[in-house]
Amino acid sequence: MEGRSRSPEEVEQRLRQIVQVLKCDVTLENPFHPLPMEPADCITCSLCLEEACEDEEEYDRAVGSIAALLKPGGSLVLTDILNQSCGIMGEQTFGCLALTQSQVEETLKGHGFSIKEFDTQPATEFEKKYIDGDPFFYLVAQKTE
Numbered sequence: 001m002e003g004r005s006r007s008p009e010e011v012e013q014r015l016r017q018i019v020q021v022l023k024c025d026v027t028l029e030n031p032f033h034p035l036p037m038e039p040a041d042c043i044t045c046s047l048c049l050e051e052a053c054e055d056e057e058e059y060d061r062a063v064g065s066i067a068a069l070l071k072p073g074g075s076l077v078l079t080d081i082l083n084q085s086c087g088i089m090g091e092q093t094f095g096c097l098a099l100t101q102s103q104v105e106e107t108l109k110g111h112g113f114s115i116k117e118f119d120t121q122p123a124t125e126f127e128k129k130y131i132d133g134d135p136f137f138y139l140v141a142q143k144t145e
């Protein structure tokens, strides 16, 4: 999406406002281990959870770990691809956990999220050269508990 709406200078200026970059592993109970993390107002995660998790149990635990990093009332913004089992990046093929919309929604609800928006967008023919899943999804969920 970068480049469609902002100039390189604007992107550079925004990136320079980032105050800290931390290593994260969503499969850990504390994804920022060993650092303690204050609960956040908003977390965004793009094309990562299905790529990082081997099976539904691990996905469920990862969503729980992310929920624990949010304040009650906080927002989770997720972007990923439904029904995707593999993708290609450069010369590398990587595996993904193929999930349906209802599996994603039920997992989030199971961790106290209320789904506020769930939009999908079909993959383009160009994108289908690199992914076997379809469609892309964009969701906003609010932590209610």
Ligand SMILES: C[S@@+](CC[C@H](N)C(=O)[O-])C[C@H]1O[C@@H](n2cnc3c(N)ncnc32)[C@H](O)[C@@H]1O
Pocket: 024, 025, 026, 027, 046, 047, 048, 051, 052
């Ligand atoms: C398909 S790339 C997406 C990159 C970028 N977030 C985006 O939206 O374009 C998948 C990303 O998942 C990250 N990833 C894989 N396993 C992870 C894990 N256990 N915890 C956190 N991130 C992980 C990889 O480092 C990689 O950056």
